[in-house]
Amino acid sequence: MRVVVKKFGGTSVGDISRIREAAKLVVRYRAQHPEERLVVVVSAMAGETNRLLALARSCSSNATARELDMIAATGEQVTIALMAMALTDLGAKAESLTGAQAGVITTEQFMGAQVERIDTARLESLLAEDIIPVVAGFQGLSESREITTLGRGGSDISAVALAAALEAAACYIYTDVEGVFSADPRICPDARLLRRISHEEMLELATLGAKVLHPRSVLFAMRYRVPLVTLSTFRSGPGTWIVNEGEIMEAPVVSGITHRSDEARITLSKVPGGLPDGLQRLGKVFADIGKAGIPVDMLTQNRGADGLLDLSFTVPDEHSSHCLELCQALVPEIGAEGAGIDRNIAKVSVVGVGIHAHADVASKIFKALASERIEVLMLSTSEIKISVVIPRKYAELAVRCLHDALVLAQLASGSSPQAEARAAVSH
Ligand code: ASP
Ligand code: MG
Numbered sequence: 001m002r003v004v005v006k007k008f009g010g011t012s013v014g015d016i017s018r019i020r021e022a023a024k025l026v027v028r029y030r031a032q033h034p035e036e037r038l039v040v041v042v043s044a045m046a047g048e049t050n051r052l053l054a055l056a057r058s059c060s061s062n063a064t065a066r067e068l069d070m071i072a073a074t075g076e077q078v079t080i081a082l083m084a085m086a087l088t089d090l091g092a093k094a095e096s097l098t099g100a101q102a103g104v105i106t107t108e109q110f111m112g113a114q115v116e117r118i119d120t121a122r123l124e125s126l127l128a129e130d131i132i133p134v135v136a137g138f139q140g141l142s143e144s145r146e147i148t149t150l151g152r153g154g155s156d157i158s159a160v161a162l163a164a165a166l167e168a169a170a171c172y173i174y175t176d177v178e179g180v181f182s183a184d185p186r187i188c189p190d191a192r193l194l195r196r197i198s199h200e201e202m203l204e205l206a207t208l209g210a211k212v213l214h215p216r217s218v219l220f221a222m223r224y225r226v227p228l229v230t231l232s233t234f235r236s237g238p239g240t241w242i243v244n245e246g247e248i249m250e251a252p253v254v255s256g257i258t259h260r261s262d263e264a265r266i267t268l269s270k271v272p273g274g275l276p277d278g279l280q281r282l283g284k285v286f287a288d289i290g291k292a293g294i295p296v297d298m299l300t301q302n303r304g305a306d307g308l309l310d311l312s313f314t315v316p317d318e319h320s321s322h323c324l325e326l327c328q329a330l331v332p333e334i335g336a337e338g339a340g341i342d343r344n345i346a347k348v349s350v351v352g353v354g355i356h357a358h359a360d361v362a363s364k365i366f367k368a369l370a371s372e373r374i375e376v377l378m379l380s381t382s383e384i385k386i387s388v389v390i391p392r393k394y395a396e397l398a399v400r401c402l403h404d405a406l407v408l409a410q411l412a413s414g415s416s417p418q419a420e421a422r423a424a425v426s427h
Contacts, residue, residue: 092132135162174230254354265345
């Protein structure tokens with residue numbers, strides 16, 4: 001039995017006419033693939049989860065995570081029933097299932113539960129009868145029978161987890177964009193639809209701002225080798241397949257450029273950093289920051305001619321004031337001159353599996369930014385990405401110029417047949 005999971009996001013089920021359209025898409029697919037068995041997963045109608053959580057907050061500012069999950073989980077319960085009705089109206093056999101009914105067992109971490117396993121018995125008996133199970137995304141049941149949610153955006157995770165448990169041939173994630181682009185098309189009109197990218201690249205793109213797929217769903221797909229594709233409900237097109245790196249025969253050096261503008265840079269200036277005391281003091285700084293639950297992202301240090309260190313690192317905006325206070329309090333203890341903050345920064349990242357093998361990417365980045373007179377404040381690299389921190393006001397310009405210099409130039413030079421094929425399809 002070849003099983004395929006199709007998940008529809010909030011905008012794809014945003015009102016009754018859209019639910020009917022999504023149902024038509026499912027029925028059409030079924031007619032074209034009569035040998036396959038379908039599982040449909042849905043999110044709540046667009047805006048509904050926000051509305052429910054706002055309703056909860058308007059009632060109480062002390063609501064427990066358990067009660068918040070109880071209310072948030074109802075959003076999906078509405079759409080499963082509507083979708084099942086719409087499918088039935090079109091002549092298909094369909095039955096709605098909550099996460100619990102579908103056998104989705106999670107940890108009891110409310111508002112951020114992890115899927116532990118899926119008891120597929122009920123799903124399988126429906127599939128055997130050729131009934132389409134319409135499963136509520138985002139929610140599950142703990143071992144002690146508490147209703148949980150997987151955290152915001154979690155219905156992608158539900159879909160991939162169900163696909164993994166059913167050993168599905170593919171998991172389709174339908175959304176309001178056509179797939180993953182080489183840059184945000186709203187900023188960069190030349191952005192190309194990517195036909196295939198690796199899980200690793202997708203994770204970078206997902207965590208760095210391209211909000212197409214929940215990062216945890218990508219991890220799941222990678223671990224359980226679920227073929228995953230993201231595509232538009234509203235426009236037909238090939239979408240973007242997220243595949244194992246080894247399946248991309250001729251990967252382009254750079255796949256995409258992303259940016260985010262929700263981090264601040266904290267600097268501790270003139271820290272005595274000698275061995276061993278200095279380093280121990282720095283260890284203390286990061287221990288305190290870690291204890292406060294503040295995630296540190298990029299980190300650089302410069303040693304001045306006087307031997308003192310300037311230490312800079314980035315933290316998410318929402319933690320930046322707290323982090324600055326912590327650092328200011330530590331200044332006397334570590335003997336630094338002061339602690340400061342720069343909120344006007346952005347991080348722009350160049351992502352591609354070919355980066356580690358091509359030493360010239362960094363030089364192209366510097367050249368491109370220099371030609372627009374954009375200053376680089378920090379830099380970090382990994383196997384598959386190079387990130388730069390720049391003044392926030394240049395973020396969009398930087399995305400465009402790096403896209404020109406790295407993605408478009410690579411297409412023009414024909415260095416990647418794969419990329420050319422992608423470009424051809426996106427027109
Ligand atoms: N409805 C949930 C949310 O808005 C889950 C999802 O849409 O993926 O976060
Ligand atoms: Mg989503």
